Amino acid sequence: MAVAAVCVAVQLALVLPGSGLGWDETVYVSQAGGDTPAAFFSAPRARGTSYLVVPVAALTSSTTALRVYLALLSGAALVGAFRVWRTLLPGRVLVCAGALFATLWPALFYGSMAMPNLWCALGALAATGWVARAVLRGAGRAELLGAGAAVAVVVLMRPADGAWLALPLLLVTAVRPRMFAALAAGLLAGAAPWIVEAFAHYGGPLTRLERAGEIQGGLGWNMAVDDQAKALEGRTLCRPCAIPWRRPGTAVWWLLLPFLAAGGAVAARRAGRGAAILLATGTGLSLAVPYLFLIEYAAPRFLLPAYALLSLPVAECLVRLYARARRPAGRPGRTVAGRWRVVALAAVLAAHLVVQLQVLSRVSASSHSTSADFAAVAAALHRNGIRPPCVISGERAVPIAYYAGCASRQTAGHxxxxxxxGLVDAARRVPTAVLVAGGGPRPVYAPSVPPVFLAETRGAGTYSGYLFPPPGSLPVQARPGP
Known part of the structure; x- marks a missing residue:
């Protein structure tokens, strides 16, 4: 509980002030009601995050209210997910694991964000804990309902993560029909909205999967291990990731993770907790596979589910190291050496925490700058007569349209x-603008008028807009293109 409270406080202190919604967040939040038109919902996305934010987003457009709600909810979910393991692992291991996971900068940064990854992580942790309890202690009603509900949450948030989570859990419960059925029911329940939407808008699940694969660059053998390591220096999305690795020190913990997890598995086995830790480790590795080996880009948030589960064996390892370091050895010299080992271990963990907070501060500042850019362009559009109801197309139209209260309509791409x-036709009914960043050329479908300067941004340079004539006025020539 104390760990969760501290982490929520850190989020509110470092992430919240000056925060605005990011690109993906505007898509999810715009689906949840309010005055802003819903953004286009592309094939890879799922509705879970939109359902999560409805209680706040339907009532207010305040980003602060949304951030506080999500931060408090994620703190409570963190406690709940680790408590599932309380009958399987000692309290000191769970506290250590919770602290290790919750203080990673991706967990702190996304705790108050309208994004699905942290919720997938906590859902995966809870689902695996319920299954471990069922396997080791018997499947009661709590285990069956808990496992099914947790899997449903993960699938509802990110169907692909739900599939990689369910794979090892279904294998483990193949000879336990009741738990197997509960997991299968959760899998289908979580996927139901995605499947219904696939039939309604894509011609079926297979067609939607194909389109999702196209948008995500396709699935195939792609070694993204180095990309994930580089992204830890503070890149929320590394696509493409052919960039210099300027801060390799931010990935030291990541490179040590496999060895610490292996050490924890050995320590847990000796302590009689090997089966539970083995299941957590195997499920965590399953969730990491697609993001390390099957896609060609990286984002630290993708691996949050794996980190949540691997925090358990790592905590077992660290608790074991601490116990050995402070164990009296019978001679004063060894006792002093043990104390120094404790100090050294504490210093290493403190340095790790400092690095995570430094990266969090840098990522938060960058995020705030980006959202300020969106707000500046939106304000300039308002000053130039582009006010709701309105339509915006062009460079970064999706988030800027949300900030402006307009509908975003792109003519190509994801x-x-x-x-x-159709865009030209819409311009006859509502104010419409086509955005261009960095001095780019006029899109062929934009009106043949001089561009209007909108704002100078840090992220994309100069923003200009080609504004269609006001509805009802004489049309200005615009080439619709092919």
């Missing part, structure tokens, strides 16, 4: 939802 001719 968020393609309108034809060039």
């Amino acid at each position: 968020d393609g939802s309108i034809t060039p001719a």
Whole structure:
């Protein structure tokens, strides 16, 4: 409980002030009601995050209210997910594991964000704990309902993560029909909205999967281990990731993770807790596979489910090291050496925490700068007559449209939802603008008018807008394109 309270306080102190919604967040939040038109919902996305934010987003557009709600909710979920393991692992191991996971900068940064990854992590941790309890102690009603519900949450948030979570858990419970059925029911219940939407808008789940694969660059053998390591220096998305590795020190803990997890598995086995830790480790590795070996880009948030589960064997290892370091050895010299080992271990963990907070501060500052850019462009559009109801297309139109209270309509790409001719037709009814960043050329479907300077941004340079004439006025020539 204390660990969760401290982590929530850190989020509110470092992430919340000056915070605005990021690109992906605007997509999820816009689906949850309120005054802003819903952004185009592309094939890879799932509705879980939108359902999560409805209680706040439907009532207020305040980012602060949303951040506080999510931070408090994630803190409570952190406590609940680790408590599932309380009958399987000692309290000191769970406290250590919770502290290790919750103080990673991706966990702190995304704790108050309208993003699915942390919720997948906590759901995966809870689901694996319920299954471990069922396997080792028998499957009662709590275990069956808990495991099914936790798997459903993960699938609802990110269907792919749900599949990689369910794979090892279904294998382990293949000879336990009741738990197997509970997991299968949770898998289907969580996937139901995604499947229904696939039939309604994509022609079926297989077609939607194909489109999702296209958007994500396809699944295949792609060694992204180095990309994930580089992204830990503070990149929320590394795509493409052919960049210099300027801060390798931020990934030292990540490189040690496999050895600490292996050491923890050995220590747990000697303590009679090997089966539970082995299940956590195997499930964590399963969740890491697609993001390390099957996609060609990286984001630290993708591995949060794996980190949550691997925090358990790592905590077993660290608790064992601490116990050995402070164990009296019978001679004063050895006692003093043991104390120094405790101090050294504490110093290493403190240095790790300092690095995580430094990266968190840097990532938060960058995020705040980006959202300030979106707000500046949106304000400039308002000053130039682009006010709701309105339509925005072009460079970063999705988040900027949310900030402006407009609908975003792209003519191509991942968020393609309108034809060039359709955009020109929309401009006859509502104020419409086409955005260009960094001095780029005029899109062929934009009106043949001089661009209007909107804002100078840190992230994308100069923003200009090609504004269609006000609805009802004489049309300005615009080439719809092919």
